[in-house]
Amino acid sequence: MRRLPVYLVLDTSGSMTGEPIEAVKNGVQVMISSLRQNPQAIETAYISIITFDSTARQIVPLTDLASFQMVDIKATGTTNLGEALKLVSTCIDNEVTKTTAEQKGDWKPLVFIMTDGIPTDDWQSGLEEFKKRKTAYTVACAAGNAADSNLLKQITENVVSLDTADSQSIAKFFTWVSASIGVTSTKVEDAGKEVTGMSELPPPPSELNIVV
Amino acid sequence: MSDVKQLVAQLFKSNHIPIPAHRMALFEQFIQNEQTQTAATIISQQQQALMARWKQEDKLATILEQPLRVANATVGKPYEAKVDFGQTNWNDIVAFQVEGLEQVGLAYDGTTKQITGVPTQSGDIKVVFKFKIEGEPQEAAFHEKPLTLIINPDPKSLWKNLPSDSTDPYWKEDAVTVLAPLSDRHILVSSKRGRSHANVGSFREDDFAFANLENGWSIVVISDGAGSAKLSRKGSAIACQSILAHFKDAASIESLIQFDELLQQHTANTGDDTQKKLNRFVYNTLGKAAFRAHKQLEAFAATAGVTLKDMSSTLVFTLFKKYEIGYALLSFGVGDCPAAVLNKDVSAVTLLNWIDVGEFGGGTRFITMPEIFQSDKFATRFSFKLVEDFSYLILMSDGIYDPKFVVEANLPNVKKWQEFLADLNGNNQDGVKVELRPDNEAIEEQFSRWMDFWSPGNHDDRTLAIVF
Numbered sequence: 001m002r003r004l005p006v007y008l009v010l011d012t013s014g015s016m017t018g019e020p021i022e023a024v025k026n027g028v029q030v031m032i033s034s035l036r037q038n039p040q041a042i043e044t045a046y047i048s049i050i051t052f053d054s055t056a057r058q059i060v061p062l063t064d065l066a067s068f069q070m071v072d073i074k075a076t077g078t079t080n081l082g083e084a085l086k087l088v089s090t091c092i093d094n095e096v097t098k099t100t101a102e103q104k105g106d107w108k109p110l111v112f113i114m115t116d117g118i119p120t121d122d123w124q125s126g127l128e129e130f131k132k133r134k135t136a137y138t139v140a141c142a143a144g145n146a147a148d149s150n151l152l153k154q155i156t157e158n159v160v161s162l163d164t165a166d167s168q169s170i171a172k173f174f175t176w177v178s179a180s181i182g183v184t185s186t187k188v189e190d191a192g193k194e195v196t197g198m199s200e201l202p203p204p205p206s207e208l209n210i211v212v
Numbered sequence: 213m214s215d216v217k218q219l220v221a222q223l224f225k226s227n228h229i230p231i232p233a234h235r236m237a238l239f240e241q242f243i244q245n246e247q248t249q250t251a252a253t254i255i256s257q258q259q260q261a262l263m264a265r266w267k268q269e270d271k272l273a274t275i276l277e278q279p280l281r282v283a284n285a286t287v288g289k290p291y292e293a294k295v296d297f298g299q300t301n302w303n304d305i306v307a308f309q310v311e312g313l314e315q316v317g318l319a320y321d322g323t324t325k326q327i328t329g330v331p332t333q334s335g336d337i338k339v340v341f342k343f344k345i346e347g348e349p350q351e352a353a354f355h356e357k358p359l360t361l362i363i364n365p366d367p368k369s370l371w372k373n374l375p376s377d378s379t380d381p382y383w384k385e386d387a388v389t390v391l392a393p394l395s396d397r398h399i400l401v402s403s404k405r406g407r408s409h410a411n412v413g414s415f416r417e418d419d420f421a422f423a424n425l426e427n428g429w430s431i432v433v434i435s436d437g438a439g440s441a442k443l444s445r446k447g448s449a450i451a452c453q454s455i456l457a458h459f460k461d462a463a464s465i466e467s468l469i470q471f472d473e474l475l476q477q478h479t480a481n482t483g484d485d486t487q488k489k490l491n492r493f494v495y496n497t498l499g500k501a502a503f504r505a506h507k508q509l510e511a512f513a514a515t516a517g518v519t520l521k522d523m524s525s526t527l528v529f530t531l532f533k534k535y536e537i538g539y540a541l542l543s544f545g546v547g548d549c550p551a552a553v554l555n556k557d558v559s560a561v562t563l564l565n566w567i568d569v570g571e572f573g574g575g576t577r578f579i580t581m582p583e584i585f586q587s588d589k590f591a592t593r594f595s596f597k598l599v600e601d602f603s604y605l606i607l608m609s610d611g612i613y614d615p616k617f618v619v620e621a622n623l624p625n626v627k628k629w630q631e632f633l634a635d636l637n638g639n640n641q642d643g644v645k646v647e648l649r650p651d652n653e654a655i656e657e658q659f660s661r662w663m664d665f666w667s668p669g670n671h672d673d674r675t676l677a678i679v680f
Binding site: 001002003033036037038039040042043044065066067068069071072101102103104186189193 | 279281283284286334336362364365367370371407408411439440614618619620621667668669670671672
């Protein structure tokens, strides 16, 4: 069976303390519950969570929706986005099955990155690694005005921003991520086609500004 | 030094009460005093109790702050899980109960320490985990810890089966299954709307056609309308019907008579380059039919005011005729629908086409693409096979190929075809058996049921044609 791998790369640096980190946790949980109601997603989508602060960690390996359990996350430390990009690259190498003559590989992964600040590490070297991996699409979200959407634009053309990193905006972001995963899993199952850009995703809610 | 003496000395010391050397004798007497002894024992006991209580509190706090995990369940699927205490020391827990499971069809078994049962409803179920830790008196109340048990819905129950809009001008039946005589054989064919379409009430996009033609020829056609093309349901219908129409034309009937002569020369070794001539004949005759299908699609798109791309459909067809020396099979294919013929004892498979599979999903080709006719590969889309006899001639859309054969590399492997036939014969999860005998009155019903096989991630339209 061809899986649809989804990587959520989440900023857990100190600035996310309090409302934002709680909203992220809650957002992931609501997202998973809603995707479980989608027949295509529950069969196809596999989710992994990578967090980054002073280090990057894959806190949930690529897991099918039915078995997925969210683990507790805490906000602390700096913003090592570069390390996170490197880690998501190795995770893709290790977890996403390639298509060969003998087996049908997975669909190309979807990557959602969310950050509320400026990277504190050498993020360009991480980006170089990440660019070598094929994704169906990568969406970056700049949460609040301390994040630099122009910088995120260098990672992917699909950048959205939230005016403030409050619980309502973050919740809206995750609702949209959830809808995007739903649409993508339907598309791969129904039409056998991958989604390649944000134009094919559901329109983001008003809380999400598309950065052009 | 006695315990009492040590305790009192320690007490005095921490309260800065010195005992000078000349008071040592008095201090010794003081220690021996009965009242002192009693007081010291009480103090010591209280201290022990304090420490024990603290340890208890600490253990409890550790248990309470540990995330309590239990594997997710699924409605209708037998569940068996041990409560996983993570880092918590299981040994500290001497008694526990789990409450809130009964209403979802589960129960906690104290002897196996497992939650078992078959969940009856989905959701995030709030369960209360009650426990006592070591050292607590028997009558002490249970401590409580909330636990969320995730019960997934049965994936099958999430799929809706909404009928398609029968008033749509391009509507077709959601499912068709037929048995009919064909040539000196029978054809059993079924075409069904995929679950992904049924879920949203959209149309079946696959199509098929078959017919007995003049002069002993028969034909089977299947076409798979692309999921991303809005009128592909009509595209696949036109593709099938135009092929049928083409071979019913007087010109085509006339042209096919030449084939008899060519084949006769070929088998009798009387002509020159007969293999080449046969190949050229197949290329010309079937190529015309394929091009006609393309042109008809183009014409329809123009009148309907849609693009040719909106009609995107794959196309595969096989013409076959019985001669004294065996069966001649002429095929053409564009897209990812395999066609194959199995010899009499099912020990060898002959593929009648190659399939267009992209580097990744969605890389197929369609009869609606003008470039396929100009491509160098166009000539390779045709085949001519002469077989002594055959057991099954099979054509299928990718809705069958993907779940049953998975990759192209499996198609030349006769074992995979044997497994496929065994699957049809009841060797499958649901034990659904299709008895491939023309006199089987329930054959359509059996085949229709077989076509509904469950395969996660494979919910495309399914079309399967078997000539037997």
